Amino acid sequence: MATKKAPERPNVSKEELLKYYREMLLIRRFEEKAGQLYGMGLIGGFCHLYIGQEAVVVGLEAATKEGDKRITSYRDHGHMLACGMDPKGVMAELTGRIGGYSKGKGGSMHMFSREKHFYGGHGIVGAQVPLGAGLAFADKYNGNDNVTFTYFGDGAANQGQVYETYNMAQLWNLPVIFVIENNQYAMGTSVKRSTKSPSLWERGAAYGIKGEAVDGMDVLAVKAASEKAVAACRAGDGPYILEMMTYRYRRHSMSDPAKYRTREEVEKMKSEKDAIEHVRDLLLQGGLATDEDLKAIDKDIKAIVNEAAEFSKESPEPPVEELWTDIYA
Amino acid sequence: MAVQVLMPALSPTMEEGTLAKWLVKEGDVVKSGQIIAEIETDKATMEFEAVDEGIVGKLLVAEGSAGVKVNTPIAVLVEEGESADAPAAAAPAPAAAVEAAPVAAAAPAAPKAAVEVVSKASPDWAEGTPMKTMTVREALREAMAEEMRGNPNVFLMGEEVGEYQGAYKISQGLLDEFGAKRVIDTPITEHGFAGLAVGAAWGGLNPIVEFMTFNFAMQAIDHLINSAAKTNYMSGGQLGCSIVFRGPNGAAARVGAQHSQDYAAWYAAIPGMKVVMPYSASDAKGLLKSAIRDPNPVIFLENEILYGKSFEVPAVDDFTIPFGKARIWREGTDVTIVSFGIGMTYALEAADKLAAEGISAEVIDLRTLRPIDYDTVLASVMKTNRCVTVEEGFPVGSIGNHIGATIMQRAFDYLDAPVINCTGKDVPMPYAANLEKLALVTTADVVDAVKSVCYR
Numbered sequence: 079m080a081t082k083k084a085p086e087r088p089n090v091s092k093e094e095l096l097k098y099y100r101e102m103l104l105i106r107r108f109e110e111k112a113g114q115l116y117g118m119g120l121i122g123g124f125c126h127l128y129i130g131q132e133a134v135v136v137g138l139e140a141a142t143k144e145g146d147k148r149i150t151s152y153r154d155h156g157h158m159l160a161c162g163m164d165p166k167g168v169m170a171e172l173t174g175r176i177g178g179y180s181k182g183k184g185g186s187m188h189m190f191s192r193e194k195h196f197y198g199g200h201g202i203v204g205a206q207v208p209l210g211a212g213l214a215f216a217d218k219y220n221g222n223d224n225v226t227f228t229y230f231g232d233g234a235a236n237q238g239q240v241y242e243t244y245n246m247a248q249l250w251n252l253p254v255i256f257v258i259e260n261n262q263y264a265m266g267t268s269v270k271r272s273t274k275s276p277s278l279w280e281r282g283a284a285y286g287i288k289g290e291a292v293d294g295m296d297v298l299a300v301k302a303a304s305e306k307a308v309a310a311c312r313a314g315d316g317p318y319i320l321e322m323m324t325y326r327y328r329r330h331s332m333s334d335p336a337k338y339r340t341r342e343e344v345e346k347m348k349s350e351k352d353a354i355e356h357v358r359d360l361l362l363q364g365g366l367a368t369d370e371d372l373k374a375i376d377k378d379i380k381a382i383v384n385e386a387a388e389f390s391k392e393s394p395e396p397p398v399e400e401l402w403t404d405i406y407a
Numbered sequence: 408m409a410v411q412v413l414m415p416a417l418s419p420t421m422e423e424g425t426l427a428k429w430l431v432k433e434g435d436v437v438k439s440g441q442i443i444a445e446i447e448t449d450k451a452t453m454e455f456e457a458v459d460e461g462i463v464g465k466l467l468v469a470e471g472s473a474g475v476k477v478n479t480p481i482a483v484l485v486e487e488g489e490s491a492d493a494p495a496a497a498a499p500a501p502a503a504a505v506e507a508a509p510v511a512a513a514a515p516a517a518p519k520a521a522v523e524v525v526s527k528a529s530p531d532w533a534e535g536t537p538m539k540t541m542t543v544r545e546a547l548r549e550a551m552a553e554e555m556r557g558n559p560n561v562f563l564m565g566e567e568v569g570e571y572q573g574a575y576k577i578s579q580g581l582l583d584e585f586g587a588k589r590v591i592d593t594p595i596t597e598h599g600f601a602g603l604a605v606g607a608a609w610g611g612l613n614p615i616v617e618f619m620t621f622n623f624a625m626q627a628i629d630h631l632i633n634s635a636a637k638t639n640y641m642s643g644g645q646l647g648c649s650i651v652f653r654g655p656n657g658a659a660a661r662v663g664a665q666h667s668q669d670y671a672a673w674y675a676a677i678p679g680m681k682v683v684m685p686y687s688a689s690d691a692k693g694l695l696k697s698a699i700r701d702p703n704p705v706i707f708l709e710n711e712i713l714y715g716k717s718f719e720v721p722a723v724d725d726f727t728i729p730f731g732k733a734r735i736w737r738e739g740t741d742v743t744i745v746s747f748g749i750g751m752t753y754a755l756e757a758a759d760k761l762a763a764e765g766i767s768a769e770v771i772d773l774r775t776l777r778p779i780d781y782d783t784v785l786a787s788v789m790k791t792n793r794c795v796t797v798e799e800g801f802p803v804g805s806i807g808n809h810i811g812a813t814i815m816q817r818a819f820d821y822l823d824a825p826v827i828n829c830t831g832k833d834v835p836m837p838y839a840a841n842l843e844k845l846a847l848v849t850t851a852d853v854v855d856a857v858k859s860v861c862y863r
């Protein structure tokens with residue numbers, strides 16, 4: 079990855095930068111808290127943290143409008159916070175409580191919000207890809223100009239159903255943006271060890287789908303790419319592939335010993351490419367905010383996250399009757 | 408020497424067809440490979456090529472004749488100077504023995520009699536309801552067309568459903584009526600289009616997904632179960648999925664192990680799923696309409712052999728049948744035979760044979776396997792004290808196992824004999840005609856099982 083960029087004066091407003099800073103920080107602090115609660119035994123099962131990849135969802139969401147949809151894999155907490163879901167409801171789902179988005183019945187990997195057009199949260203690697211194309215199919219059928227962001231990782235990019243979906247999406251011009259979050263590792267297998275393809279987005283060329291690789295650690299680059307892809311899809315010129323070059327700081331899941339990469343590699347990414355630090359530098363060195371301003375935001379975020387954690391502990395477990403509800407609509 | 412041209416079998420399940428059009432006339436010279444006729448099967452209109460060379464001595468079956476049995480002589484080819492009336496050798500015939508059917512039999516056949524309902528009253532329609540005879544195929548088509556007319560969000564997608572008019576002609580004419588937006592030909596990509604359809608259902612549409620056979624749905628089963636059936640629960644009730652997955656299921660005829668499996672018990676095992684397996688045309692129609700309206704995923708298991716079978720169907724507007732209601736086809740006192748789908752063919756045939764031997768069988772068609780109408784089964788067993796189940800699927804983990812276990816738990820004291828499950832045999836489906844027959848459940852199996860539980 080490239081070395082740390084010299085802060086430059088991008089064509090972006092102070093308000094916008096502060097918004098990204100805030101949103102990315104919320105995801106990071108939320109995930110840190112989730113990791114802590116997991117360690118305390120309050121969160122069970124699998125728990126996949128998004129730390130390091132925050133610029134991807136925040137940058138992509140910056141180009142959305144009401145009615146746009148999103149769907150992703152099991153590493154989904156960041157996507158939910160970025161599309162405006164309530165941190166309390168997300169955290170309470172992680173702790174398996176009635177106040178969670180799925181009443182405690184879905185867990186970390188299976189959360190949804192009709193209201194925010196967030197369609198999960200899917201535990202089967204790659205399954206969300208045709209599902210996302212189907213959401214886009216419905217928008218096209220209904221004749222609106224909404225788009226669907228369909229996220230998947232570099233690991234899922236080797237699943238056959240991804241390419242079945244590429245074929246149909248292009249055949250039917252579906253307004254779907256395939257976002258490959260290439261965080262370099264599919265659990266313990268690096269991209270180099272799982273494919274000889276030089277890049278993942280270029281595979282779309284076989285189906286005639288346009289795409290590009292994007293610096294997924296730079297929220298402004300992500301936003302610019304998102305705007306381009308969204309414009310194409312809204313104009314009926316979808317689908318579109320965006321390969322986000324990003325990095326996961328934490329382990330694949332809480333139970334991953336992470337022996338497949340060096341501590342130095344992780345530290346280098348953190349010190350040279352961190353997405354939040356990048357925006358922080360832009361704000362401070364551009365004279366758009368002071369240390370005090372940012373500290374106030376930090377404090378604010380901390381309060382939101384603590385409130386979510388408290389809620390997730392206080393919200394009761396689902397009543398036993400919930401075992402038998404929601405099996406059928 | 409004169410050779411007979413025989414009516415060909417043009418699909419695995421074809422027993423008869425319509426000689427739609429002759430493309431040659433008497434006296435024409437025919438070359439090997441020349442198209443001489445158009446023949447309409449239950450699936451499509453096919454061109455029929457001559458195998459032998461010669462002069463058309465006589466056309467034995469007139470253009471437009473329906474119900475021409477496979478292997479019936481339809482024309483005679485002669486050599487120059489030879490008379491068409493000379494005794495003709497049969498042309499190399501398809502494997503099955505040539506039953507030299509009299510030519511007269513090839514005349515347009517009378518419409519097949521519909522299967523009779525022996526039960527006095529049907530719970531599905533009032534006495535005196537006007538009825539019409541239709542095939543299961545027509546009933547399915549009518550159900551889809553009616554629901555598509557009534558709800559613009561209902562659409563059909565699958566392989567060959569549109570321009571080809573359906574691999575089994577179920578969707579014939581739907582493309583013309585509803586257009587390519589709502590009758591969508593997919594690439595051969597079951598996993599992908601099943602997932603896409605589930606997403607479309609979450610997006611507010613009501614997809615009908617046709618699998619060319621449920622054997623191919625194994626490629627897509629992750630989306631059927633993990634995506635369609637479980638998400639309402641996993642989302643705390645936010646994300647129901649109104650979708651129908653339908654298509655032929657189980658054995659057709661001579662298509663081998665990979666195309667012959669019955670998936671009834673597999674899907675019926677899944678909470679969140681609804682599973683329908685109709686036998687008659689009225690059930691096919693009424694239950695498919697209910698399936699399309701259901702807010703949940705429905706697996707709708709059809710049968711290729713039943714597609715062409717005719718039944719009486721109520722000729723009323725908007726005929727639907729609710730899920731979870733079994734139908735008693737035949738009332739009886741000595742034994743309860745529980746079946747569904749094509750198993751009903753054997754159950755009803757066995758009941759006829761048993762009646763001749765003085766055993767009165769009550770025959771119940773479950774119709775839906777999730778939900779199952781336990782009450783009707785239990786009430787019947789409490790009356791007859793004996794039960795035999797009939798299905799084509801494999802014996803281990805069968806629907807019959809579940810029915811037997813339920814009876815044991817809830818009506819043990821009423822049983823005078825162990826419940827017997829008649830199922831397909833515990834082998835992959837063989838291709839050879841004789842072995843295939845042995846692998847399937849048979850009427851004789853059912854008769855034997857009933858006699859066994861009746862200690863006869």
